[in-house]
Amino acid sequence: MTRVSAPTVQEVQTTFAEALCAAHEDAMRLDPSIVLLGQDIRAGFPFGATKGLVDEFGPDRVINTPISEAATMGCGVGAALAGIRPVVEVDFSGFLLLGLDQLVNNGAKLRYMSGDQVSIPLVVRVGQGPLGSFAAQHSQTQHAYLAAVPGLTVLAPATVQAAYDALRWALVHDDPVVVLEDMRLYRQQGTLVRGLAPDDITSTLHREGTSLSVVTYGHGVILALQAAKVLAAEGIEVEVLGLNSLAPLDVAGIASTARHTRRVLCLADDPPLFGVAATIAMVAGTEAHDVLRAPVLSLGSRPVPTPYAPDLERLVFPTVEGVVEAARRLHGWEE
Amino acid sequence: MTRVSAPTVQEVQTTFAEALCAAHEDAMRLDPSIVLLGQDIRAGFPFGATKGLVDEFGPDRVINTPISEAATMGCGVGAALAGIRPVVEVDFSGFLLLGLDQLVNNGAKLRYMSGDQVSIPLVVRVGQGPLGSFAAQHSQTQHAYLAAVPGLTVLAPATVQAAYDALRWALVHDDPVVVLEDMRLYRQQGTLVRGLAPDDITSTLHREGTSLSVVTYGHGVILALQAAKVLAAEGIEVEVLGLNSLAPLDVAGIASTARHTRRVLCLADDPPLFGVAATIAMVAGTEAHDVLRAPVLSLGSRPVPTPYAPDLERLVFPTVEGVVEAARRLHGWEE
Amino acid sequence: MTAQVQARVDPDTARDLYSRMAVIRRFERLAYRAYERGDVHGTVHVSIGQEAVAVGVIGAMGEADTVLSHHRGHGHALAKGVDPGQLMAELCGRVDGVSRGKGGSMHSTDVANGFLGTMAVVGSAVPLAVGVALANKVKGIDSVCVAFFGDGAVNQGVLYESLNLAALWSLPVVFVCENNSYAITTSADESTAGEGVVARAKAFGVQAESIDGQDVIAVEETAARLISGARAGRPALIEALTYRFMGHSRGDPPHGVYRTKAELSEWTQRDPLTLLVDAAGLDPATVEALDAEAAAVAEAALAFAVQSPVPAEDELMRGVRA
Amino acid sequence: MTAQVQARVDPDTARDLYSRMAVIRRFERLAYRAYERGDVHGTVHVSIGQEAVAVGVIGAMGEADTVLSHHRGHGHALAKGVDPGQLMAELCGRVDGVSRGKGGSMHSTDVANGFLGTMAVVGSAVPLAVGVALANKVKGIDSVCVAFFGDGAVNQGVLYESLNLAALWSLPVVFVCENNSYAITTSADESTAGEGVVARAKAFGVQAESIDGQDVIAVEETAARLISGARAGRPALIEALTYRFMGHSRGDPPHGVYRTKAELSEWTQRDPLTLLVDAAGLDPATVEALDAEAAAVAEAALAFAVQSPVPAEDELMRGVRA
Ligand SMILES: Cc1ncc(C[n+]2csc(CCOP(=O)(O)OP(=O)(O)O)c2C)c(N)n1
Ligand SMILES: Cc1ncc(C[n+]2csc(CCOP(=O)(O)OP(=O)(O)O)c2C)c(N)n1
Ligand SMILES: [Mg+2]
Ligand SMILES: [Mg+2]
16 A cells, blocks of 8 residues: 655646556557557547557557457467567457457466466556446446456556556566556546556555545545545545555555544445445455444445436446445444 | 245256256247257257257257357347347356357347337356366356346356246346356256246245354355254354345345344355455345444455366365355354 | 439439438438537437448338447438437437437437347447347248448457358348448558458358449349348348548547548548439439428427437436346 | 379378377377376367377477467377377376466466467467467567367357458468367358358458368478468468367267268278378388387376376465465
């Protein structure tokens, strides 16, 4: 668990998508074996996370693929098996399903099945969550499923810096890493310090507090921090733990905040049943059972294919108001 | 929640696989719109769950497919959309990944996305778990992921009768149903009463007890019942709740057993983090927080691609001894 | 060829074809504008330039036949008889939308009109069409299913799995590839090796033809022939060569990034509406009248859409287990 | 043809080819017996009858070239130089297995010998080979990757996506389809529409040839030619017509259910080992000696395997995050 650090001099203001682009760039300069595979990635379509890279690194390293997700993922796994570092970009969550056989059956398992002879330094970047009226097939989350696959590392950055760090770390890691990018974050502004790949990706204590803990990841961190401001005005001091990695999971970090505040709200972007919140809740419950002053609460999305109409879609995913309300309930809980 | 009923006269002894075959047969006699799609299903290969059906129903209703899982699943979804009832058989869990786009993006979402105009009465039968040294790609579980997909119903029968009932119910249900068949159960013997499709699939209280509850599904029920016998000799009376359905989940049933025994062991076939146990634990923890006398414990598989060597594989999945040990720990827990 | 075409089409048919294409054209223009104004949400893919494919193929279909389509599907919906007002309401996320506002531009369904739906995952409607055709065969219903998709779908494996099933089982299904030369910014040449989808389909035992997708009469004639073959158990694939006159979706300029202005203007000279006017010798007054009618239909559609209520909260969990 | 073949092969080469096929034959027989005795677990797919494909294709490869394979992969592993003892130990789930007993019959890997692994999901090794070839190209290494698969994989969409990528990017990759006419109980005719995988591959821009997979010299000659083409950036597909002389896997009888005894015996008359003996004019004494040597290799492999320890408990979490 790292704490938010004090500002340094090399900071720039940028967006989440630009930070990803910068991470690609910095890593590719250092490691000529990195190649990017994806649809329209030379053009940087649609989110700009690869924009301009073809100009610096050329079309042999920034490779437009046909719309062939299964073979592209398999090609990524095979290229990694043969010792280069491919990044496979999948723009929307729904398309990842086409490549899952290759990712899960081959990518995640080859090291183990080979008796530790091979490594698969593959990075898969996937857009997650809603983007705003892109409807059900384009607005899904796959955090819980991917984090359940032995052999995969699953990152879920929440901030500009975390996005950069996640990708830089993934690009020096020797096993497959999936970077789950909440699409609502791509245009988010923040400060970025470019530099070295971090040693580790764990979790960030975004805010300290004593009243209760919100444990979350990705876009949830934004909601939690906004909610914390509202709640602070009411005297409720919220601690916000952001999980930059879901697999491995920072069990010690969850335990520590749970034991500290003794009230835990798990905030996720999928439905609580069989979603990320269930796992956070299990960990918090097991690790802090003896000190908890309230049941662990879980807040997630409604169990529904994401509707197109904005007026329905906004009912599906957690909101700041929803977090505030749940936090109040948790804070006021009397055994 | 149903209780195990007293024996009746029409009982026969049969296997889990034969019970599935009988369910296909009984349903197909009643509903001429049921067709089966799968590889080598005319031959009933490999588990016998469709053996001999082609003789009675002919090759137009029992259709051998090429090895084309994506198109076969899509074909199933399309056929269901057009008003017949296809059953798509997928022999091993690993192959399901090839059909997930069709199942999850189309099958599960079409009713909702169409504004409730269409229904997709598709049944997907998938082998799950280990079979014994079939190695990593053939020995996976997908319960948690599938149960997380809005629009899917996910069943996980544990007994011969439950297998029959699950499939009969699925074959009169109007939305997609995935029947997850633990491959270790196919040859299991048990009593079967053939008859009507049940009204509902929820959970079964396989054993009543006062010391603690094991909440589980599929093969876990077998383990739990065996463990319960061992534990009874030690004076520990285990209640065993078997979830025949994971989605919808019998939240009330879990709550009821948790509040009754006040000690809960969640037993699953996948790793606890991001697995089924996490969700059971969350539900039990939330619903019984005020009365629990110990943290909810979770027992699942080790987070590893299933190894081939029998001596390693047996370390991966829960065993009777493992359940007994966890139950003892839970029973002896002092706050 | 023009002469030949002209001989094949009587004035009534020509007016009818023109009118149906013109409605699509005006609908799409308004849809795009409605997107810019914020009435249509998310993204929008319009089919301006490709109207002859929708109108020609679907014009050759019977009432009992069905259509499946993809992200660029408004034209197919309209050609299949979906009410323009309900379609536009869908694009606007309103409760009178053909899918109650839950599907949007990428997922309109209208079962009553045999429009079974549009899938946004490239290529994924194709096996559904095979399944629909299988169901029709099992039920003994005389109905052909047509699946529309783009050149981008030509490298999705499921297309070939589907062609194989269709040929193997002699299913009443027709696959229509609208080759508009681009999948977003990627040209078909950059992404498709070999001789193209027609040669590929033939190798899978599916009869296949490549045609001029701007010539609505040629499209309809070919489609009629291949659809009747499909009805008799010979599945077929049509590759219609066409062009999208606009960018891929909202925000994407029609030229300048991945295709040139010259290429665009070469193709806009092959506008399916004007080609038909020339081929059929429709007089300017008729054309003007038909255009005005089409514009009125589109305007009425948008007016209907924007007055329709947004879905109430209790719509959220309708059609799904809570 | 025999005369022609004979002219192409000198006695040393013939002995070498025979010996390599004989080792596979004996290895497979013992593997099957070991399964029956309980030393090999789960299931086992042997390649008896198909030895000429493995030996012919891999004989034409260079040391730096690599192989990927599928569930029926023992022959490919042995032909690529994997130690028979380590391979048998893998089948027996022992720690001296080439993959430390973790992969088993369906997942042996031996990177040192360029044997990159076998995938049990039908068709799924194919795109990996494309990726390996891409990596070789990126790294500027002169190395061709060969992917073996069966006729059952011919209807997996990912094969066509992969052919397309290989052709598009001019990759050094060769796809080898061992068409033994059956995928478990399903015949290739029942499952594959159109003219077959060669015609299909050509339509994707990949050069392709169908050859007699029982004639090891013909296989090697064709493979040599196509592999050298692939090295120069022209990916290729070889369809080798062959037959499995045994059932699909343990328990499946060689004939009686989905294929006839007559068909089986027609094919066993085209045993690749005897065909080579005839074609090369190997004398009986030589053959006997080579058979004896092969049998000894296989016996030694099994002896090595069964004396190897089973993996200790601490092997379980090695190579994966706990
Ligand atoms: C499987 C999948 N991959 C990627 C996308 C993103 N995407 C949306 S439309 C499109 C291009 C489709 O091109 P084409 O099929 O030619 O249709 P067109 O847009 O030209 O009508 C892409 C790549 C998608 N929707 N589905
Ligand atoms: C994707 C997938 N579907 C189904 C299976 C089950 N299965 C194992 S081998 C096999 C037949 C393969 O036939 P073929 O490719 O011709 O190889 P052969 O066994 O004849 O060597 C099948 C269907 C599988 N392993 N993978
Ligand atoms: Mg296109
Ligand atoms: Mg075969």
